[in-house]
Structures are given as structure tokens and as C-alpha cells.
Amino acid sequence: MSTTDPILLERRGAIAILTLNRPETRNALSGEDFFQAFETLFAQLNEDLSVRAIVLTGTGSAFCSGGNVAEMRDRQGMFGGSPEQIVAQYRAGIQRIPRAFQALHVPIIAAVNGPAIGAGNDLACMCDIRIASTQARFAESFVKVGIVPGDGGAWLLPRVVGAAKAAELAFTGDTVDADEALRIGLVSQVVAPEALMDAALALATRIAANPPQVLRWTKQLLQQARNATLDEALDHAGHFQGLAHQTADHAEAVAAFFEKRRPVFTGR
Known part of the structure; x- marks a missing residue:
């Protein structure tokens, strides 16, 4: 992997650490290389059962500044052409990112090191858990540049902070600091900038101590439950539970419980 790669x-x-690597644009989400990088890396990590948790962060002063406003101004990339062309370009562009996250089976933590604005806020919401530096700022700010959340933010944000708070953030475009983000449940921890990666890695380590396949099934259950009835959720849980009870890791966990030792999981 080259140091010039977008991620x-x-x-x-x-633990896999993914770092957005476009500091010159404050990690704006634009360009085929960025969209492809999410798809390629996530597919790679899905296939590797030795990966049990992921941390996503940003290079430089920002986590992610969202869409590239200069490209909006110049009507370049996704932002040029007729309404019909823009629809197609969004589908073939930035909308690939939330779809890639939806297909990601490994638990992922956002370590938000700085501003997460517009699509950057939504990117953080695509992660399972968010930890913020005191320097982090969050804004569902699409209205401020005269557009709507085209990357799935209207679906993502209410599931993180609730419908009313999501509406307030989306209708005003207001920026909230890390402490307010903690208060409204947008993040689960706020730490000093120098402690951010240690905190994210400590949480990732606690997650990674568990059986890798069961972690992935648990994540899939949580994703499916977003839109499922109780009966549907119970059916999904029963399916994965049937598989889990047959794993070597389950047998190892039970044996370790009775032997009062730390289990050693293999993903089998």
C-alpha cells in the first residue's frame, strides 16, 4: 500500500486501522479512488477472519470535511450535469460508501480526530461506534450549501441520535462540539486529542477479544434489526444462534468459563 493511497x-x-489520507482537502469524499478504496478494503477485511475490529480516523486536522465544495462550485465530478446525470453520478459515486459500510461484517469504530462535516458526519454515523477528540466538531450541514444529504444521512442520523434531534441538526445545519455530541448520543466518549487513538484501540482490543465469527454475526443482527419486526429479528437471531452453537469458539468459551482461564479463539 502506497502512502499516497486515499485510505x-x-x-x-x-485490529485494522484505516486512515483517510487526503489532508489537502481535509479528507473530502470525492473521486473514484476514494469510493473504490472503501469497497476494496472492506471486501479484503471481510475475507480475513483474523481481523476482529476496525478503527477509522483521518489524517491531518480533520476527520472528514464531507463533499468537495470546490467541485460543487465548479460543477465537477458528481456535481455536474443535468438532475438525471447527478442522480446517476451520486449512485455511482459517494453512495457506494454507505453501501460498502452496510456490507462490512467487521465491527468498526470512528476515531473522530477533528471536524466531521456534512458527509463527514454521515461517514462517522456509518460506523458502529464513535469516539471523539475534544477537537472534533459535527454538522449535518448540507442545507448550508443548498443541498440535501445525498449520501444516506437522512437514514443514518436518526438511527444514531433519534428523529427529533436529527431533524434539528439537518434543518439548521448547526455545528455541535464534542461535548454536545456526547450529550445527544452522537459519540460515546470524548477524550483529549493525544488520547484519541489509545482510547479507540483500547475499545477495539476489548471487542477483538471475542470470537471473530460471532462478532460478525452479532453485527449483522444489529443491522437487520434496524428495519425488522420482533418476529423477524427473533428468526434472524435463531439462525445465527444455530450456527454459533456449532462453532469451536463456542466450545472454547464454555470450556474456558469452567476452567477459569482466558479463552483462545480461532474463528472456527
């Missing part, structure tokens, strides 16, 4: 991948044992 950098680093491995620390069972």
Missing part, C-alpha cells in the same frame, strides 16, 4: 491500512494484531 491507509495498518494492522495491529487483530
Whole structure:
């Protein structure tokens, strides 16, 4: 992997660290290379059962500044052409990112190191868990540039902060600081900038201590439950539970419980 890649991948044992790597645009989400990088890396991580947790962060002063406003001004990339062309370009462009997240089976934590604005806020919401630096700022700010959340934000944000707060953030475009983000449930922790990656990795390590396949099934259950009835959720849970009870990791977990030792999971 090159240091010029749009997303950098680093491995620390069972944890993968993904770093958005476009500091010159404050990690704006634009360009085929960015969209393809999410799809390629997520597919790679899905196939590797040795990966049990992912941390996503940004290079430089921002987590992600959202869409490239200069391209909006110049009607370049996704933002040029007729309404019909823009629809197609969004589908073939930035909308591939939430679809890639939906297909990601590995638990992912956003370590929000700085501003997460517009599509950057939505990117954080695509992650399962969010931890913020005190320097982080969040805004569902599409109205401020005269557009709507075209990347799935209207679906994502209410599921994180609730319908009324999501409406307030989307209708005003207001920016909230890290403490307010914690208060409204947008993030689960706020830490000093120098402690951000340590906090994210500590949480990832606690997650990664568990059986990798069961972690992935648990994530799929949580995703499916967003739009399922109780009966549907119970059916999904029963399906995965049937599989889980047959795994070597389940047998190892039960044996370790009775032997009062730490289990060793293999993903089998």
C-alpha cells in the first residue's frame, strides 16, 4: 500500500486501522479512488477472519470535511450535469460508501480526530461506534450549501441520535462540539486529542477479544434489526444462534468459563 493511497491500512494484531489520507482537502469524499478504496478494503477485511475490529480516523486536522465544495462550485465530478446525470453520478459515486459500510461484517469504530462535516458526519454515523477528540466538531450541514444529504444521512442520523434531534441538526445545519455530541448520543466518549487513538484501540482490543465469527454475526443482527419486526429479528437471531452453537469458539468459551482461564479463539 502506497502512502499516497486515499485510505491507509495498518494492522495491529487483530485490529485494522484505516486512515483517510487526503489532508489537502481535509479528507473530502470525492473521486473514484476514494469510493473504490472503501469497497476494496472492506471486501479484503471481510475475507480475513483474523481481523476482529476496525478503527477509522483521518489524517491531518480533520476527520472528514464531507463533499468537495470546490467541485460543487465548479460543477465537477458528481456535481455536474443535468438532475438525471447527478442522480446517476451520486449512485455511482459517494453512495457506494454507505453501501460498502452496510456490507462490512467487521465491527468498526470512528476515531473522530477533528471536524466531521456534512458527509463527514454521515461517514462517522456509518460506523458502529464513535469516539471523539475534544477537537472534533459535527454538522449535518448540507442545507448550508443548498443541498440535501445525498449520501444516506437522512437514514443514518436518526438511527444514531433519534428523529427529533436529527431533524434539528439537518434543518439548521448547526455545528455541535464534542461535548454536545456526547450529550445527544452522537459519540460515546470524548477524550483529549493525544488520547484519541489509545482510547479507540483500547475499545477495539476489548471487542477483538471475542470470537471473530460471532462478532460478525452479532453485527449483522444489529443491522437487520434496524428495519425488522420482533418476529423477524427473533428468526434472524435463531439462525445465527444455530450456527454459533456449532462453532469451536463456542466450545472454547464454555470450556474456558469452567476452567477459569482466558479463552483462545480461532474463528472456527
